[in-house]
Amino acid sequence: MNEFKNYHPAVNFLYFTAVIAFAMFLMHPACLVISFVCSFAYSVMLNGKKAVKFNLLFLMPMLAAAVLINMAFNHEGITVLAYLPGGNPLTLESVIYGAAASAMLVSVICWFSCYNKIMTSDKFIYLFGKIIPSLSLILSMVLRLVPRFKEQLHIIMQAQRCVGRDVQRGNILRRSKNAVAILSVMVTWALENSIETADSMKSRGYGLPGRSAFSVFTFEKRDRLAVTYIIVLCMYITSGRLAGGLYFRYFPSVQWHYMPVYTLSILAAYFMLCIMPAAIELWEVSRWKAIELRT
């Protein structure tokens, strides 16, 4: 269930750059809904239950908080609903814009969680290791930082629990003492690990000319197809955006242009772009099932 991952890294990278850029720049509510739904679905597809939990427990409160923050600090708009205690107005437009902006924020985070799953560090290094060696190494290390730390923290906590230094046992003093010990181990590990990584990359001659990458990817016919698909859709969406087919403004009053078929066609193109990896996965599953049934 990870077919899109098997595509060439260039395809993966192109796709995610395009989709994340569009998610940030297209503020039309329909685009936001499409991006939100697709990214949510795809992150659940990739990460399973964990993603559902993360999305509901972390992203939904964040969405609500972003709306509230926007309401508190943005007072533009012609429809005054009420007055805040400070004297500034609370406007309908700021509420709507807050909802839109937070939907955008959440969908971009979802897209990045998918990106992390698909674009592994070896793929990134494969793509950029030759052009910008040190930067791509740093980027791949930074992007992996949080998940790796989380994994290592889990390991350390398990080990500490085995020797009876659990953070969930004993009074508060004891617990905090154990937690500090874990933190110290964690920091030591992180520092040592970064030095080891640097040393090991250097000893392997990283960045020198004539080196090949760890993983070898071949650009197949399906990759060419996917790239064409992505580029054609991107061009259509961009031109549509520039032509004003996706015009939607939030301030000072909510207004939009609706060009009956044109707007719909751009939105359809955007949907086709956003749903692409999920569709590939589903199609692959159904094909696999068909083969299984045949035998």
Place this chain on the structure above:
Amino acid sequence: MSFLKKHKYKLTAFILIILALIFAFRQGGNSPKLYESESVTSTAEQNSPEPSAMQALEKAEKEETAETEKQDAPNTSDIQSGTPQPKTENAYSAQNASNNDKAAEKDRYQTEPAVQAEQPPDQVQSEDVTDKELNCTLSVRCDTILNNIEKLDAEKLELVPQDGVIFAEQTVVFYEGESVFNLLLREMKKNKIHLEFENTPVYDSAYIEGIGNLYEYDCGELSGWMYRVNGRFPNYGCSKYQLKAGDKVEWVYTCDLGADVGENYAAPEE
């Protein structure tokens, strides 16, 4: 040749960055191309001041500092009396060096003198507000936008009234001790006109960001709201200006840092 080959990517990246910066600079509002015609830098062509005038000025400055140091407990109003008002300095320079009084106002580093901060007439405090009702007039206008309509944010076009009057001049009630800001806030709320401000209670300072959804920077980068009381612009915040009965308060939108509504901070005294 090998150097070029070796650093091919770095060189291309460097050139690309430079090009991007140049592009961004030309696009930006402060690009010299846009402001070439306007003589912003006219004051730079001042001739140097006569030595005698400069010495006299330095001497006067020394005396001032000595005077302020003499005072044991200098509260704000005492310092105010010690430092010369812009007007008195102007009179002095007109006496001594009438032909280049502007140059004499500069210090020995040839910089423009800082605009002398007028002290607010009275510190406005909320407990000073009484129940006594008084009258003054208030108006909110944005007719400078009509002359600069091409600079205006296209989305805001529909918000500008035909005659530029957002709130026609009329007599309004205020309570003794209130500031211009209190008055504006109440009247805008009463008349259902949008108003956004930024309040910094620590300094008792309120800044009006937008009235009627016309915000600062909406009409060029030198635009924003200013207030005028009885024909002159106080150079302190509207929450510091304590209203007096019969005051004529006008809120005007400027597109040129006040120059188009009759205030010029760049050349403080004419």
